[in-house]
Amino acid sequence: MSSIDRSQSAGGTRTYEVRTYGCQMNVHDSERLSGLLEDAGYVRAPESADGDADVVVFNTCAVRENADNKLYGNLGHLAPKKASRPGMQIAVGGCLAQKDRDTIVKRAPWVDVVFGTHNIGKLPVLLERARVQEEAQVEIAESLEAFPSTLPTRRESAYAAWVSISVGCNNTCTFCIVPALRGKEKDRRPGDILAEVEALVAEGVSEITLLGQNVNAYGSDIGDREAFSKLLRACGNIEGLERVRFTSPHPRDFTDDVITAMAETPNAMPQLHMPLQSGSDPVLKAMRRSYRQERYLGIIEKVRAAIPHAAITTDIIVGFPGETEEDFEQTLHVVREARFAQAFTFQYSKRPGTPAAEMADQIPKAVVQERYERLVALQEEISWDENKKQVGRTLELMVAEGEGRKDGATHRLSGRAPDNRLVHFTKPEQEVRPGDVVTVEITYAAPHHLLAEGAVLDVRRTRVGDAWEKRNTAEQAKPAGVLLGLPKIGVPEPQPAVASGCGCD
Numbered sequence: 164m165s166s167i168d169r170s171q172s173a174g175g176t177r178t179y180e181v182r183t184y185g186c187q188m189n190v191h192d193s194e195r196l197s198g199l200l201e202d203a204g205y206v207r208a209p210e211s212a213d214g215d216a217d218v219v220v221f222n223t224c225a226v227r228e229n230a231d232n233k234l235y236g237n238l239g240h241l242a243p244k245k246a247s248r249p250g251m252q253i254a255v256g257g258c259l260a261q262k263d264r265d266t267i268v269k270r271a272p273w274v275d276v277v278f279g280t281h282n283i284g285k286l287p288v289l290l291e292r293a294r295v296q297e298e299a300q301v302e303i304a305e306s307l308e309a310f311p312s313t314l315p316t317r318r319e320s321a322y323a324a325w326v327s328i329s330v331g332c333n334n335t336c337t338f339c340i341v342p343a344l345r346g347k348e349k350d351r352r353p354g355d356i357l358a359e360v361e362a363l364v365a366e367g368v369s370e371i372t373l374l375g376q377n378v379n380a381y382g383s384d385i386g387d388r389e390a391f392s393k394l395l396r397a398c399g400n401i402e403g404l405e406r407v408r409f410t411s412p413h414p415r416d417f418t419d420d421v422i423t424a425m426a427e428t429p430n431a432m433p434q435l436h437m438p439l440q441s442g443s444d445p446v447l448k449a450m451r452r453s454y455r456q457e458r459y460l461g462i463i464e465k466v467r468a469a470i471p472h473a474a475i476t477t478d479i480i481v482g483f484p485g486e487t488e489e490d491f492e493q494t495l496h497v498v499r500e501a502r503f504a505q506a507f508t509f510q511y512s513k514r515p516g517t518p519a520a521e522m523a524d525q526i527p528k529a530v531v532q533e534r535y536e537r538l539v540a541l542q543e544e545i546s547w548d549e550n551k552k553q554v555g556r557t558l559e560l561m562v563a564e565g566e567g568r569k570d571g572a573t574h575r576l577s578g579r580a581p582d583n584r585l586v587h588f589t590k591p592e593q594e595v596r597p598g599d600v601v602t603v604e605i606t607y608a609a610p611h612h613l614l615a616e617g618a619v620l621d622v623r624r625t626r627v628g629d630a631w632e633k634r635n636t637a638e639q640a641k642p643a644g645v646l647l648g649l650p651k652i653g654v655p656e657p658q659p660a661v662a663s664g665c666g667c668d
Contacts, residue, residue, distance in 0.1 A: 178208040180216040182237070185224025187410060188345075189257055191325040191374055192283055193222045196256070197317035203287040207317075215244065218252045218290060223259035225340055225514075234259055238271040245273050252276065252290055256283060261303060261344045262516065268299045279303035280345050307331070307349055320564065321631040322598030324368045328356050328394065329375040333383065334413065337451050337518040338480065338511070341376060348377065350384035357397055360404065367630020369598060370406035370561060371398070379412035379421055391416075392424035399428035403626070405600075406561065407431050408583070411438060411478075414454040417462050426469040433470045434583040437462065438478040442497030443490035446483050449522070456497060463501050474504040474549075474582035481538055482511040482531030484522035491534050498541055504549050504584070505611070506542045510535050543610050550608035553584065557604050557620065560586050564597035564631070576601075580613075588615035591622060598627030 179200045183193040197207070200218065208216035219241060223234055238253065245251045254276035255267050261279035268274055275293040278285055282304035289300045307330055318324055331346040332339075360371055373394070375381060382390025398407045407430050412421075414437060425431045437459075441447050444455045466473055479494060498506070510531050513520040560578030567577030567587050575587045576595060588603045595601060600623040603615035 176204060176206045177217040179205040179218040179220065180208045181220045181222060183222045184233070185222075185258065187325065187372075187374060188327075188330075188376065189222050189224060191327060192257070192280070194318055194325070196220055196222060196283055196286060199284065199286055201317050215248075217250065218254065220254045220256065220286070223255060223257035225258035225262045225344060231259060231263065234267075235270055238274065242271070242273050250294075252293065254278065254286060254290065256280075256286065258341070258344045262340070264303050265301055268301060272299070275299055277301040277303070281305065281307045306346060320597075321367055321634045322561070322627040323370040323372075324363045325374045326356060326359055326363070326371050327351070327374045328378065329381050329384070332376040333380065334377060334415075334453075335451050337449065337522070338483065338514060340514045340516050343516060345376060348375075348380060348384055350381055350390075352385070353390065353394055353397065356394065357401070360398060360401055364401060364403045367598070367627050367634075369404060369625065369627040371404065371408070373398075373407070373409040375409075375411075377411070377413045377416065378409050379418075380416045388418070389420050392418075392420040395421070395424040395428050395431055399430050404430055405627075406581070408434060410436050412436070413438070414459050414462055415452075419465065422462075422465050422469050425466075432581050432583065433473040434476075434581070435466055435473055436476045436478075439494075439497060439501075440478060440480050441483060441486070441490070442494035443486070444493075446486055446490050449485055450480075450483060450519075456493065460497065460500055472582060474584060475501065476505045476507070476583075477501070477503050478507045478509065479538065480509045480511050481535045482526040484511070484519055484526065485524040486511075486526055491538075495538065495541060498538070498545065502545055502549060503542065504582070505546055506538075508535060508538055508542065547608065547610040550584070550610065550613060553580075553605045553613055554608055555605065557602060558586065558615075560588065560601050560603060560615075562595055562597050562599045562601060562628075584613055585611070586613045586615055588619060589617065591619040593619075593622050595619075595622055596624075596628035597631045599623060599625050 179197070181193050181196050183189055201207075205218060221234060221237065234255070238255075241253060245253060252275040253273065255274055256278045258280060260267060260277050261281075264277065267277050276286065276289040276299070278289055279302075282302060285302060289302055293300045329348055329350045331348045332342045333348045334342065363371065379391045381394065382388055387393070395407065398404060407428070412435070417437070425435075439459060440450060440452055442456050447455055463475060466475065479498075481491070481494075511526070558580045560580055562576060562578045566585060567575060570577055570587065573587070574590050576590050577585060577587050578601060580586055586603065586605065588601065591601070601619050602621035603619055604617055605613050606616045607614035
C-alpha cells in the first residue's frame with residue numbers, strides 16, 4: 164500500500180514536513196512553502212515524525228562551506244525511509260538548489276523535486292508532476308516569478324509577521340554568494356507592501372519585520388532614495404500596528420532620513436541590527452564593503468543621539484583572508500566603541516563560488532579560533548554590562564510564545580521589550596496570552612536575557628491575544644506541526660557558538 168493509500172485510509176490527507184536552514188529570508192520562504200502545501204491539501208506531520216511525512220522539503224542555504232555536506236547527509240538519512248515507503252516524496256529548494264541544480268539529483272537520485280529561490284510557488288505542481296511522470300523534476304527559474312509575500316502562507320506566529328519589501332541584492336561582497344543565487348535587487352511597490360501590512364493587522368498581527376537582503380536600499384529599483392524612510396513613516400499611520408522592525412540594513416545605505424524616521428515614528432522600535440563584518444579598513448576594502456570604520460561609528464553615534472535607548476546589534480566575520488592581528492584589533496576597537504547589545508559572530512569559511520574563496524592568505528583554523536574566542540569573550544562582557552543598565556527600568560513587553568525554554572520549570576513567561584531584548588517575567592495570576600502586553604520592572608541582567616522577578620505591574624489584553632487564542636483553539640483540532648522556528652522579531656537571541664545564518668548583509 165502506498166503512502167497516499169495509507170494517508171487516505173487514515174483520513175484522506177497527505178502530510179508534509181519543511182526543514183529550514185539559513186537566514187530570515189529562508190524562514191520567510193518556508194512559511195510560504197508550508198502555506199502552499201496546506202493550500203494544496205497537505206497537513207503538517209506530527210513533531211515526532213522525523214522524516215516520516217509523505218513529503219519532506221529541504222529549504223537550503225548555500226553560504227557556508229559545509230552546507231552541501233549537511234544537505235546530502237540528511238538526504239542519505241532519508242533514503243532508506245523513502246525506499247520502504249512507496250509514494251513518499253522529497254523536495255530540495257533554496258539557495259543550494261539554485262546553485263547546484265542537476266547535481267542534487269545526480270548525488271541523491273531518490274530526490275523527487277529540485278526548485279530554486281525564484282520559483283517556490285511551483286512546489287505543489289512539481290510534486291504532482293513528479294508523482295505522475297515518476298521521474299525527478301528539476302526546475303530552476305532565473306528570475307523572480309512572484310514575491311514571497313504574495314503566496315499563501317502558514318505563519319508560525321499569530322501576532323508577528325515578516326513582510327518582504329525586496330528580494331535580491333546589488334552589492335558584490337567578496338564573501339557572499341547571495342546575489343548570484345537571489346539575483347539583483349527587486350523592490351515591491353509601496354502600496355502593495357502597505358496593503359499586506361494592513362491585511363496582516365486585520366488578521367491580528369501587531370508586530371511586523373520589514374525584510375530584505377539589503378532592506379534599507381529599498382527604493383533603488385523604483386528610483387526613490389528616500390523610499391525606505393517614507394515606508395517606515397507610512398507604517399506608523401497604520402492603526403493597530405504596535406511594533407515595526409526591519410532587517411538587515413547595510414551601512415552604505417543608512418542615511419540620515421532613516422534615522423529621523425525611526426526616531427519620529429511611534430511604532431518604529433528602538434532597535435537596529437547593523438552588520439559590521441570587520442572593523443579594519445583594509446579588510447573592509449577586500450570584502451568590497453563600501454564603508455569604513457569612521458563611517459560605521461558615525462552612524463552608531465547618530466542613532467544613539469536620536470534614539471538614546473536603542474539596542475544595536477551586529478554581524479562580525481573573524482579570519483577573513485589576509486586579516487592580520489592589527490586588523491583584528493581594529494575589529495575589537497569598534498566593538499568597544501559601539502557597545503553592541505549583542506553580536507552574531509562568524510568564523511570565516513569559504514563560500515564556493517565567491518571571490519574570497521580564491522584569495523591568498525587564508526587564515527589557519529587555529530588562528531581564527533583563537534581570535535573568535537577573544538571576540539566572543541569581549542562581546543559577552545559588553546552585552547552583560549549593557550544589560551545591567553536595564554535593571555530598574557520599567558518596560559512594556561509583548562508576551563512571546565516558545566522563547567523561554569525554562570519557563571515551565573521557573574513558573575515564568577517571556578516577552579520582548581521594545582528594543583527586542585528578551586525578558587523572562589513572573590507569571591501573573593491574571594491570564595496572559597502571546598501577543599498581550601505586560602508592564603514589568605527589570606530586576607536582574609544576564610548577558611543574553613533580563614529578569615523581572617517582581618509582580619507584573621500591568622496587563623493589557625489585546626485583540627492580538629484574542630487572535631492567538633482563536634488560532635490556538637483551532638490548531639488543537641489539527642495534527643501537531645513541525646515548527647520552522649518562531650520568527651523572532653528583529654534579531655534572534657545570539658548564541659556563543661558560530662551562528663547558522665549567512666551573516667552576509
